[in-house]
Amino acid sequence: MKILVIGSGGREHALVWKLAQSPSVTQVYAIPGNPGMARLARCLPGTDYLAAAREVAADLTVVGPEAPLVSGVVDAFRAEGRQIIGPTAQAARLEGSKIFAKNFLWQRNIPTAAFVSADNPAEARAALDRFRLPVVLKEDGLAAGKGVRIAHERADAESALATLRYPLVIEEFLEGEEVSFIVFCDGRNVVPFEPTQDHKAVFDGDTGPNTGGMGAYCDSRILSDSLTRQILNTIIYPTVEATSFTGFLYAGLMLTGDGPKVLEFNVRMGDPETQPLMHRLDADFAAVLTGSGGLAWHAEPSVCVVMASGGYPGAFEAGKPIRGIEEAEAGGATVFHAGTRMGPQGLETAGGRVLGVTASGPDLAAAIGRSYAAVRKIAFAGAHYRTDIGRKGLKRYNKVGSGT
Ligand code: AMP
Ligand code: GLY
Secondary structure: OEEEEEEOOHHHHHHHHHHOOOOOOOEEEEEEOOOOHHHOOEEOOOOOHHHHHHHHOOOEEEEOOHHHHHOOHHHHHHHOOOOEEOOOHHHHHHHHOHHHHHHHHHHOOOOEOOEEEEOOHHHHHHHHOOOOOOEEEEEOOOOOOOOEEEEOOHHHHHHHHHHOOOOEEEEEOOOOEEEEEEEEEOOOOEEEOOOEEEOOEEEHHHEEEEOOOOEEEEOHHHOOHHHHHHHHHHHHHHHHHHHOOOEEEEEEEEEEOOEEEEEEEEOOOOOOOHHHHHHHEOOOHHHHHOOOOOOOEOOOOEEEEEEEOOOOOOOOOOOOEOEOHHHHHHOOOEEEEOOEEEEOOEEEEOOOEEEEEEEEOOOHHHHHHHHHHHHOOOEOOOOEOOOOOOHHHHHHHHHHOOOO
């Protein structure tokens, strides 16, 4: 089987890495790919995904990022009878428009924060009076994880109203722990992945502006069996059924005192959640995607630490030479490329999130230790990363004891 993966980030490198291990896969292609993927897949130029799938006679295409899904790549492939994993453009509105998603959730009584939408600053200011502080302000459209502001003071909220793109969603602030809950839907079955936890803020202790994700870990203990069932019954099944969802549905959840509530839907796998998920997956992923095999997991938790360019999530410079990846991998970690490219002197930075350094270990503490040992072997000018990825999990398990 020949598989084409659409995308160029760390998530897609992790998908390519896992798919390349499947006995039934003879060739993996990536469009456009990156230098990490190029070691495992043939990278194709351009952005005409359908033409690329035709040219290489791909048996199956897997879509990484949201933008092509929202613009209808799945509909275009299916119109030609080509196999592709992802939702239709219609179902992809769950991610493409936060106002659509919030109305969808409220109409079906699926738990989420109270909200109003506003088309202009005057409406938004009037709506603000209906919320207590802190309050959350979100752009309606796709914003790569950066269109959300949490305002603790009225003045912060006012200044966000002046800078964000309209229309906006204004919503109640939810307190609790965040979980990324991802399922694979093939049109008949809903197959949940293990739970993961992302770290969205740029600095340690969840401080600083939000990013696309600075690191994630995967550990079964993030959710109890009963919480998992509750999430499936109250959130996932009603959503999949109402949208005839196919592909990966990712519910960003807050575990509140009132139970799990939806913060957002994504209609694809998470980045960086996919990196620790693929690392932990103990199954033939191509078989899972074609419905001929089930999911199974290594017991060992996995951790991915993102190394970012200086300045990210604001402006950053590219073109910094990257060293030490081989040494990091020699110690057992897997280094997934995100924003990298080949320059005249070899591998260099090319994006905000540059690498996802991923490792597993007999327990979460060991997995964290191995990831950071690998991170410390890698260097590029301006590199920064959080030093507390996974620590929330450690604290929770130490408090409640293992296995609960
Ligand atoms: P979103 O893109 O909607 O997931 O928002 C990005 C991040 O902002 C989430 O991962 C949360 O950390 C935070 N966030 C979003 N909505 C809320 C909310 N209603 N209450 C508290 N935090 C939120
Ligand atoms: N890690 C957050 C996202 O993929 O949207």
